[in-house]
Amino acid sequence: MSMKTIAFLQDASSCFPVLLLISSLTLASSPYFSLALSDSETAFIARRQLLSLPEGGKLPDDYESHVKLKFTFENPRLRRAYIALQAWKSAVHSDPLKTTHSWEGPNVCDYKGVFCAHALDDRKLIVVAGIDINHADIAGYLPVELGLLTDLALFHINTNRFCGIIPKSFSELTILHELDVSNNRFVGPFPEVVISLPALKFLDLRYNNFEGELPSALFEKDLDALFLNNNRFVSIIPETFGSSPASVIVVANNKLSGCIPKSIGKMFNTLNEIVLQNNNLTGCLPVEMGMLGNVTVLDISSNSFSGVLGKTFKGLGKVEELNVANNMLTGFASDDICRLPSLKNFTFSSNYFNGEAESCQPSKRRDCVFDDVSNCIPDRPKQKSAKECHPVLSRPVECSQSMCGGGSPQPRPKPQLPKQKPLKPKPPKEEESPVTRERPPPLKLPPPVVKPPKPVSKPSKQEESPETRERSPPPKLPPPVIKPPTPVPKQEESPITRERSPPVIKPPPPVEKPPKQEESPVTRERSPPPKLPPPVVKPPTPPVHSPPPPPVHSPPPPVHSPPPPVHSPPPLSPPSAPIVSKPPPKKEVILPPTIGFQYSSPPPPKFPGY
Template structure:
């Protein structure tokens, strides 16, 4: 039987292009635009089976490519080979962004930026690519590894699929890698760990899955965006080794504890977001060491226990969101009077009391949200039936595997429990239970009676706090731009702050100081 004429083309693009066609047909045949997990898994396998970007790039690849053009230098010749291979790997370019990618003058291509070579200032090389918001469909060919002078690679808000090719390990000068809001699949792209100069990594809004590698947090990054993927592992204990000032884990399927090592990030960390995962256990005491943090969001997980007294160490915190968890106990002045606080949501938990300073009507300079708890005399609280199973069985965080043991500054025994809220409960105690059992005074059997005129035992003074926060160092490493990319496309508009408290929406100011703000997510596929 004679094979069809289109067979070679289908064989070459079966992994990614046919997956796009399959996705389109699934959406067309379904009343809902969302794909099920089984449909997604099938599509991901199709993409990963036989794409050419799974291959690596040989060292002498460009020497085997015959061209009729002449170039100013070999670097521009390599760039031409890479960009032409990329253009062939594009299936759809609705804004005709790559229409100008013709001829040997690669520095004139739209979205391609040249600068002087670091090795020889007289030579021009391709130093940056910015195709943000072009809605291009295609994949990344292995030939992109020929762009060895590349310092910036931005392709957010497109429809690229497949994986990040292994040949990216040859981009040794790459400082910024932004592939967010695309359709990449497969495990975490470990090739990025080999790029030692990388400072900014943004892979959010894709379909990466599986485990987060521990080596990721040992890279010298300044910003790391992992949100809106399908990662399912625990957060590695190496988190505390990260130099990043912004880390976003939100909207994945991560489980387990927040590592105790988080306290080691006190010098550099400014914003960290754990929102909407499957994280659990008590919050580590070492969170109180993060004196430079301005944003801390743990909303929509299953954290339990109480807010440790060490949280008063968050002297620069502005946005604090612990809503939609199973936290209980008392919300004290230690939290509500933090000096830089602007917005504090502790709604939809099981707190049974709050200090006067936490009441929304008492503070006009701070936004508080306490609804959906178990606080007497407050509106919109849980019913007694909902509260009883959690409030009647308090979690002992000092004995919990999450947050209790194994910290870098463990609590002192017995009388210095950082999770003990008894001193602050006197400010606004929750109502006592209806029936108190009568006190039983029964001296020990073999103990001699105390002397009649013995003085009362001394009253111990309150113990000092467990952690004295380390000195604040306000010098996180700035993002490195080489070269500063010309802005050919306007940045996306910043979305207004989310109003419904129970929706899982990231605050729009997360990472706003970086060159690639959170991209809008295209509906469906």
């Protein structure tokens, strides 16, 4: 390398910082260069605005009379405009293009971005009628004094770096026709002050940081164009959506959820463009969308819509751009849609369509662009795999039963519980007890072989001896008062009362797998059916005379005890009349009337221009 080359490189390297500085200054002076605000700068500007706001967010009625100025003005309205614009200039944090440097002196009509005209209510007066400082890259906030510009019809400040909120004093701008604050750093909930503007026709809030719900009154306002895209709105689309007379509605790139209201069909005369792209919308597409015969742009891509494109979509006779990509749509892309007379672009990619008409294939028409990739269409290239398609196609959505879209939703029938009627005793028939349902009739068994018992010193369990079934009657008990049965029958003792005796060591052998039998005398204290006829008692075998054991007064067994063994013998001696003894005191078990029954419990490519 020669010495001349080395010297040239050294000179060039020493000039490089100068060139970098010159290029940065050139970019800063370019109308397309923007100095981004940091989060701390944004917070600082918003805090300045909050500190400057008066109580209630509005100026007092006589505010301008307390402002002392050294200039004279042609009329009081220009004086108020001067106060407003000077307050706004003081609220500017950064003005790299020096837009507000010309805002000096009393001649406000010469300010850059400020336009004057004759007053609508008095043609002799000159007033500030419009402000347009689009793409000025100004950082600052909107002062409350802007409410003094009561003759303002246009307010355009898009593509700047204004922060904070839109002050409530904007409600004084009663003839404001266009409000464009797009592409700034505004925050907070939807600025409801704009709903109070009676003459507003054009509202553009896109590319800000507004959040929260969309007020239903917004769509009842007489707007011609509404741009809400690229914010942080999280609400559903209100049912008043269809009441809007707007010709253009763009709410793309938010976090809206729920369904498209059926009221959208009311917009058939006015709506020309609707863009709902990239939200969290769900459900079937309402059939009323087919009534939008004047729509030229319909974009519902990048949501979670399901179901099919209904036959009513053939009513979109003027649609040119139809985009339903990136959803969960299924079914067939029909010839009625692909042959719409004005159609220029039909994008239905990234869905689950399993068929398409021949006219929907991309190679069939030169005057229209079709995009069918990433579906489930057989014999088409670039489709989803069968593994991806099966979970969706095997479970088609029934839109007629859906709560929104696709047809008139029908409410799901609620399971009706049968009306519970009180139990009434029926004397002719034996009614089953709620505890013992479906018991077989008692079986006639032969008398068991009885062996003499061995003396037992201490009884261990309370069981009945098969040899000594007869108990001595309770001593001198008054006759019980038998009451008629109620809906919940009381527990009565069996007509044949027996006393318990100590158990024996060798019980009689059990019978293998016998059918269920009538309740044992031990468990007779269950609730019997009301008014049972007296049992037929057969004469028993001769009793074995053994000394009766002392009665053991033990509490009755629980109601839910298992049925006794089937080898219980009949009583030893036929009683002459049923002896009913008063049962020991115990808690009544009230069974619910329904025992035994069970009831079944019921980011895609952006659309050009948005």
